[in-house]
Amino acid sequence: MLALPAPAAQVQEGRQVMSLDRGWLFHLGDVPMPKIVGHEDTYRNAKAGNVWGAAALRFNDSAWRKLDLPHDWAVEGPFDPSANVSQGYRPRGIGWYRRYLRIDEAKRGRHFELQFDGIATNATIWVNGTVVHHNWSGYNASRIDITPFLRYGDALNTIAVRVDAEAMEGWWYEGAGIYRHTWLVETSPVYVPTDGVHATPREGRNGAWSIPVEVTLANSGHDPAKVTVDVAVTDPSGRQLAHGRAQATVAVLGQGSVNIPLAVAHPALWSPAHTSLYKVTTTVREKGVVVDELALNTGFRTLRFDPQQGFFLNGEHMKLQGVCIHQDHAGVGVAVPDSIWEYRLRRLKELGVNAIRFSHNAPAPEVLDMADRQGFLVMDENRNFNPSPEYMAQLQWMVRRDRQHPSVILWSVFNEEPVQGSEVGYEMVRRMSAAVKQLDDTRPVTAAMNSGFFTKLNVSNAVDVLGANYQVKDYDRIHAAHPDQPFTSSEDTSAFMTRGEYIGDKEHNVIASYDDDHARWGNGHREAWEAIDTRPWMAGGFVWTGFDYRGEPTPNVWPTVSSYFGIMDLNGFPKTAYYMHQVQWLRDRPLVYIAPHWNWPGKEGQDIRVKVMANVERVKLLLNGRELGEQQVDRYRMNEFKVPYQPGRLEAIGYKGGKDVARAVVETTGPAVRLELVPDRPALAGDGRDAMPITVRALDAQGRAVPVADPLVTFAISGGGKSLGHGNGDPNSHEDEKGNTRRLFNGLAQLIVQSDWNSSGTLEVRATAPGLQAATLSIPLRATAQPPFVPAVASPVAYLDEWRIAPASAQRPDPQAKPAANDMNSWTLGMPALRKEAAAARYQLYRAEFEVTPAQAGGRVHFVGLRGKAEFWLNGEQVKARSSAAPGEYIVALGQARGPATLVVISEAQAGEPAGLDGTVSVEPAQ
Template structure:
């Protein structure tokens, strides 16, 4: 009788959710936060000890009964380290920012209608190690800030009026890297409700391939889990939609997952004459996968994919859709001025847009898994990606992390390479070779369509090294060894996985070691690297090198080179930490942009008090010739070397420098730099016309000093104060000065060589206009307004009424 009752109840649970749609709810709002560790109570009596060892009876802040009413209420993504002061005693690699330990808690309710559903919590990234309790039960421990993870909370879930409480202890004292890594829940959090018979998270693999006969097909694999109490019979159905939203192909299969069984449905879907995904035309298709039971759709997942072929050739480099493409790549960490590692999704369009503007067509995720939103933007704009694993380790925990990376990212057409490590001491030992061999096998078991690489920095000619276990050889620096390695291994494709490491500070044109200042003339680089001009020549003149990845696109917190305190960040970037271009940005444009004329002059022409002194003027262009004119007098016309460019030594006199670029004797571009007056006004600007009032849309606003005539003043360094009106808030400030210790949160920031950045974010459920005003003593205030449009709000987990969200 008891068994019959269980079957009957199980049937009711399945029936009650047969028409339920999958709900993916953001849980980013309403977290409570406590900075610092909290000592756990120590049980004393036998009864207390006995209870503390039982599920659901966690102690201290892990207990659902803990009073967190005085904790700070905030939203994630959140980086607590970037909020704090710099400390000369803190770790240099982490940018002199203390990290430590903190706690987060979040309460929410599940309705009685959710009974019988599968309830999953998803965390996209918590820096660095964390322990998660759900309703007082230890649910998960995670050992990497770069590894997303999911928790099936169905067994612990409470329904109706009872609160569910998630408690997380974050230990950011652990360092996974030698750069600034931030601290906290710095990526998104989600609550997913779905049918007990459902598609697993990252459980759809739909990566198009072109067969030998030239026809295209999508091999589909769908992982289905039945968390219910009864066996089920389902149909797995997939429909493919083209770039216009038109259905172009479909496929299906049947499956019968038993209770608590995972199964994988496999089938192929032919697609006729698809539009290809490329760097220039990133056409994306949508794959909609449904689970159908008794004629009703019980779960659905949409996946984007692209039709493209990739091939690395040992003699001729990289091919995309059978066309040769020189990889013009950059390396980057997830980090931005004023934000740290907690980067809102809208900032990816800004950052990747800057890199595209520079001419980059590829991005190496150094040295860890990116966010899925970042990859979606790369898919959308046509940016190739080297997707990199964080930990070089073939033991079970780290294989789990590696497999999670591949499972999550293998549908993205932008991803063309899997990288399993960066610069490992074991790279020239049998130990390293065996580890790479095993890690590569794991990758290939999940995705055999992309090659595996590893970024080696030494040991290239050792008797045994990891190059014997990869598909594409990754060279970090060591550019003088390209030819020798290629001669010894003519069958192995090569790529410069990391190069350059040039030193530049925006707007500085004299090196001063006492003040930690470095010139932007592209004459200095780390001892292991080269300048922008030297590095690209080594790559571009060798067809067998598929391309390269510059270290780095943007400056970043931490890893200060070549100076330490008071420097708190790197100066490797082609752009500074805010995304303002340096000289390297324009040099890369001259090297990488095709089909358009590039012309820039360095430096500025504000050298008052140095009249008559020789100033080096660097002409940056992809034209054949440049002419330089000072105050109407020609200083000569010179041939432009495509790598070294061209320069003049000019006796300074105030006025106007004019550069004219020529191709085949015809003028194709001109650039003027003028001596300015002192700063008299502030200008605020942005390249966007409106924002969405969804509580997450984010806008970086450029703050610039102008003179009376409206010319940009490149030497202004005044302090600026900001105010904001309307449905938004200021979430970050920066200026690109890696020697500045000003707070990155608040309302004040100094200009650095004429520029600063204020970052604003909209409020939830808002409309109207945001107005930011910038004030500085003696200057006319700048004002910037942008409309905020009312939009449909993202689905979110409701915040209990007792929570006071600020």
């Protein structure tokens, strides 16, 4: 379709999405609300804007810690053997955050939304002393219209968040705090609400596709709005392919919607190998002026789950080579920078993963964007299994947010629920599935069941795709009982390995990396995949797990603090399982790997168990050039040799068609003599958000990595950045992840660094260890345009905006006067305003109570506007008098005042002119 010309229009300031991550204040521990006993306090406590304690506007937060988000306070704390084992023995508790926000007077009338992408776990949010939101999950976002509560100009707005991380939703490490991004979204009064564009492509016939776009509109203005909505689709090169237009009228404080069907012929299809993303841009005009515009990416692809043949993407059969992952990483907990998420997904791609189950919750939105770009098929999973309104809203939020992503192929409504085999479970899922289908009927619904498959009425009767956790022994029986229902493993394996360890030690909670150990309900990596890959009717599987994660240290307890399940450790360093799956999942190139390393002093002549993993036809093993044997490759169970240890060079050669096509070597190294720092990328963006993992290892005199080295390394960071933390993959390590030292574990550790805001030049890293040559690394910082962000307001300034105002009088009032505790009506409460009756009555008394913080001690009270003569009384004593009646600003020194203070102003009108306070009043530090 040809693009219609846009009407001549003046484009005004439209949507602004600004980061709110910078400039927060944090306090670890609860700040109890003061006990309220008096009549006046009790009365005011029930009123909007009059919260007490740490959520109050003028609360003294001067001693609070300054930080930027995302933030996880649990990972900063010590391990505690009395804390919850499943949470990784990390105490969580309660914490508070505060942030100040200035909104320009010119913005009055626009619409403002405060967004939190994730707070662990329960949160209460106040704006200017009024509760604006409660959130009961650590995994869903909060979208809060704060327009009614805002103040403009010099008066600051106060955001306060109380986070209760004692509440648990999972049985894994969940972190604590505002651990995902925060945003301030500013729009015109007529706007498209967050997630208000539904644009999921649908396949037609003969290569024709449609996008039945639905746009929701809202109006927070004072007049009905007549708008024109344009929607355009552009291909990956930016060429417009389709355009549509519709008209709508949006009522005051109401919503409306328009439907604009668009047709696209023969688009490039999205797949893990070819991630073709198309852009859908929605533009809203009122009276010819652009008032809102937003764009989202989507993709064209078909998917089909077949009961007999498994999964098909774009009509081609594909086995789901999936992993389950949680969202924590070494050094940073759950406050994972975007670039570290990119690194994690890249490691999975290199492994051969084509599918991810984000267990057991919706991921951060930027992670799904990465899945679209990098090419992963996603099982998007709901956290709380509950169809009651509060929790149904969480499920609906997830679907609305994520339904445009081509990567999402399955909605999962739960994981391993005890009622799954009952009528109760069936009825719950029936309702949740219906709610999903009302929002998106293009993807199937599943649930991760681990029992109840054979009861008369169970959850499988209410889902589209049957999902099974750990049912290898019953795969065939389940398929026979449900022959017409597509079937996938939603979770499998649960095998144990300690990275770099090849001799088990139960006493010290060490598990050898040969794939011999697994949970009693699970299987080894090789056995689990064989069971899936040899059944054509199985869509695929999701290994538990892609990475180790904190908590759930099965099969051990203290001193173990993280899991052993990962194909990789907490840093993304590979275990033996990594190479097992890589040779099974990557078949486009020949691969050969050897385990273990070849450093076994004291075991000369003793048999060492050697595992060779390959995707070729035959493998030959040589030690120091001497042939030890040749075997036909077992693509599922791999190959093993027993090799009497002799220092030197162990080599595996892979053959295909009789030709040498791949080789792997492990060598006996010398002792470590120096450290090495290996950056993940050549440079960092100097935007204060980009982060990079650096591999830390020890080398011998010949430059070979020493796989058994474990020196204690000390880090020093200088230049335009900082350390975010570090890890080494040892599930039994209790080292401080935020300190400046870390011991290598089986030859490796990882340091994560991040650029400073608006930085350039270099970030310098130096690593030292006793007896080893130090390593230095200089990382260039690319000067980068700052993303839109809300300026941090470091404010020791407090605005006095709650005054008790006595009735105007003809006689000078007593400066010690104050209203009775039970009198809520004689004196006005609020911001002062000039009144004509004040001039007629001559005198006006204003009374304000506030706290002089340490930062304000010796400072001043700044009256932006004052009219008439005035007296100023501070804590019962007159401190100044104004003799001029001319309007203007005025300063009153605080002197020695500290802590709680009472300020009284008595204004006196002259010659019938209004007198009194005329503008903001602020308490400021000394100049």
